[in-house]
Amino acid sequence: MNASNPKNLYILAFTLVVVTLGFGVVMPIIPFYMENLGAGGTELGLLVASYAVMRLIFGPIWGSLSDRVGRKPILMIGVLGYGITMVGFGLATQLWMMFAARILAGVLSSATSPTTMAYIGDSTSEEDRGGGMGILGAAAGLGTIFGPALGGLLADKSLSTPFFVAGGMSVLALILITVLLPESLKEADRSSKDTDQPILDLRAWWKALFSAIGPLLVLVFLVTGGLMIFYGILGLYALERFEYGTSEVGVIFTVLGLVMALGQGLLVGPFTKRYGDLAVIKVSFLLSAASLLTVMVADQYTTLLLTLGFFSLSNALLIPAITSLTSKRTTLSQGVTMGLSNSFISLGRIFGPLLGGVVFDINWGLPFVSGSVVMLIGFLVSLRWVKETHVTGQVV
Numbered sequence: 001m002n003a004s005n006p007k008n009l010y011i012l013a014f015t016l017v018v019v020t021l022g023f024g025v026v027m028p029i030i031p032f033y034m035e036n037l038g039a040g041g042t043e044l045g046l047l048v049a050s051y052a053v054m055r056l057i058f059g060p061i062w063g064s065l066s067d068r069v070g071r072k073p074i075l076m077i078g079v080l081g082y083g084i085t086m087v088g089f090g091l092a093t094q095l096w097m098m099f100a101a102r103i104l105a106g107v108l109s110s111a112t113s114p115t116t117m118a119y120i121g122d123s124t125s126e127e128d129r130g131g132g133m134g135i136l137g138a139a140a141g142l143g144t145i146f147g148p149a150l151g152g153l154l155a156d157k158s159l160s161t162p163f164f165v166a167g168g169m170s171v172l173a174l175i176l177i178t179v180l181l182p183e184s185l186k187e188a189d190r191s192s193k194d195t196d197q198p199i200l201d202l203r204a205w206w207k208a209l210f211s212a213i214g215p216l217l218v219l220v221f222l223v224t225g226g227l228m229i230f231y232g233i234l235g236l237y238a239l240e241r242f243e244y245g246t247s248e249v250g251v252i253f254t255v256l257g258l259v260m261a262l263g264q265g266l267l268v269g270p271f272t273k274r275y276g277d278l279a280v281i282k283v284s285f286l287l288s289a290a291s292l293l294t295v296m297v298a299d300q301y302t303t304l305l306l307t308l309g310f311f312s313l314s315n316a317l318l319i320p321a322i323t324s325l326t327s328k329r330t331t332l333s334q335g336v337t338m339g340l341s342n343s344f345i346s347l348g349r350i351f352g353p354l355l356g357g358v359v360f361d362i363n364w365g366l367p368f369v370s371g372s373v374v375m376l377i378g379f380l381v382s383l384r385w386v387k388e389t390h391v392t393g394q395v396v
Contacts, residue, residue: 009132010135012139014139014176015173015177015180016143017143018169020142021143021146021147022086022143022166022170025154025162025166027147027235029155029163031044032246033092034095034098040361041358041360041361043357044357045233049351049353049354051349056346056350060114060336060340063118063337066114067334071118071184072184074111075112075177075181077108078111079109079170080108080174085105086105086163089101089160090160090163110342117133117327117338118334120133120136121327121337131273133320133321133323134272134320137264137265137316138261145261148252148254149250150162150250151165152245152251153247208332211330213330215381215386216322217326219382222348222378223315223348223375224319224348224352225348225355226352226378227315228349228356229371229374230295230352230356230367230371240364242301252308256308259312260316264317267317278382278387280318280321281322282379282382284317284318286376287314288314288318288375289375289376291310291311356370
């Protein structure tokens with residue numbers, strides 16, 4: 001374990017800043033890319049969902065592999081795959097090419113998230129795990145702070161330029177991982193290559209749904225789905241309702257990322273230590289359901305930024321708190337658990353964009369209402385099926 005060496009956490013966080021900066025660069029560009037190719041909300045939803053389908057399938061596989069060969073090599077595969085597919089995105093001139101690049105990105109880059117979370121599970125104590133997850137969330141948020149603004153500026157020359165820049169940033173991240181990041185999983189703690197447990201153990205996943213972490217997997221699906229109903233069409237919403245350009249959309253995503261990073265970096269650790277993961281989860285779900293509706297009534301750029309900031313702050317603590325509690329209550333290995341959690345995140349990323357894209361083509365206000373309803377369901381699930389317990393792995 002590396003709990004005695006917090007430097008490793010910050011090296012990993014810095015790496016995530018570089019990776020998510022590349023991701024943030026392309027966030028405000030995709031809706032304009034899609035519009036140039038004659039696509040609408042439904043096609044945008046399908047594009048986002050296709051990426052999530054691949055993450056759903058391959059995320060647990062990469063997580064299991066990291067239990068066998070270590071976290072670092074799998075993390076390197078994810079970063080390298082992301083860079084390659086970003087270049088493919090930049091070269092796309094037809095809709096099918098964008099789908100092909102997005103699907104391949106889901107296959108390869110799905111190695112990054114579960115391995116990163118498993119790394120934290122290896123390297124932190126239970127008491128500090130929520131804070132560790134929050135630091136990673138804040139690091140990811142930094143990429144979404146500066147990336148969208150940079151992407152909006154780069155897109156003024158060419159819509160494809162941000163994708164090539166993102167590919168270059170991935171190369172930098174790969175170098176950082178290779179040179180600076182040590183392996184967190186000792187040889188003695190790795191699963192045997194000759195183990196009877198298959199890499200893709202569907203029976204274990206099914207059992208996990210009825211174990212201590214089952215309700216938490218449902219919650220991570222709901223929060224991701226609720227967020228992606230709205231986030232999946234945010235750029236298109238700003239374009240069609242307010243006729244904003246890439247610069248304005250870039251600022252919107254920057255504000256969202258800034259608030260998210262500040263909330264996760266400053267609040268997750270102290271709040272989860274003082275009030276507990278579950279209390280943070282319940283309050284955050286309720287605030288998220290209410291705050292999403294306030295975005296719908298904003299009719300000016302300033303009020304839109306303010307309501308989006310409040311919505312982002314309401315959600316800043318949710319996924320780190322759920323992930324931390326899942327890591328503490330699991331009866332499986334950290335790699336398998338985080339891969340499984342990532343699969344339910346991917347389910348939300350499939351469900352949310354598909355629903356958001358379809359209802360947006362019907363009426364621009366429906367994604368807000370739908371997302372609020374999903375968050376309210378998450379609040380009710382947290383009240384009914386997830387209880388406080390002092391015994392690790394037990395939910396009553």
